[in-house]
Amino acid sequence: MISRSPNVVIVMARCSRSRNTFGIRFEEKDNGQWLADWAFAIKETKARKEGYGRSEIAGAIGFDLAYPGCPYCRATSLFKCSCGQVACWDRERNTVTCPWCGSTGELSGSFRSLSGGSDL
Numbered sequence: 001m002i003s004r005s006p007n008v009v010i011v012m013a014r015c016s017r018s019r020n021t022f023g024i025r026f027e028e029k030d031n032g033q034w035l036a037d038w039a040f041a042i043k044e045t046k047a048r049k050e051g052y053g054r055s056e057i058a059g060a061i062g063f064d065l066a067y068p069g070c071p072y073c074r075a076t077s078l079f080k081c082s083c084g085q086v087a088c089w090d091r092e093r094n095t096v097t098c099p100w101c102g103s104t105g106e107l108s109g110s111f112r113s114l115s116g117g118s119d120l
């Protein structure tokens with residue numbers, strides 16, 4: 001029996017409260033279905049060295065029941081800013097400020113792609 005390695009990508013994000021960076025591990029469960037199942041604190045310089053942010057995932061993006069949320073504030077959801085960056089979201093407010101570029105706006109819609117790097 002041939003065992004296939006999981007297709008895993010790390011997406012960089014920032015905490016909306018602390019502005020600290022963290023990585024989110026996404027695993028492709030089915031063709032085009034990506035689930036976030038882990039998050040970890042990481043310095044931006046280390047993330048660049050690791051190559052996170054060099055590929056893109058596209059399709060249905062969701063959260064595994066085991067996803068712990070942001071390692072800084074425990075927010076369990078995300079938003080993608082118009083600048084293309086990802087940040088945690090507490091699902092309490094629809095008006096958010098991007099911790100990457102400082103833009104403020106109302107959340108609407110959903111996203112079907114994120115930039116990330118392979119973690120294999």
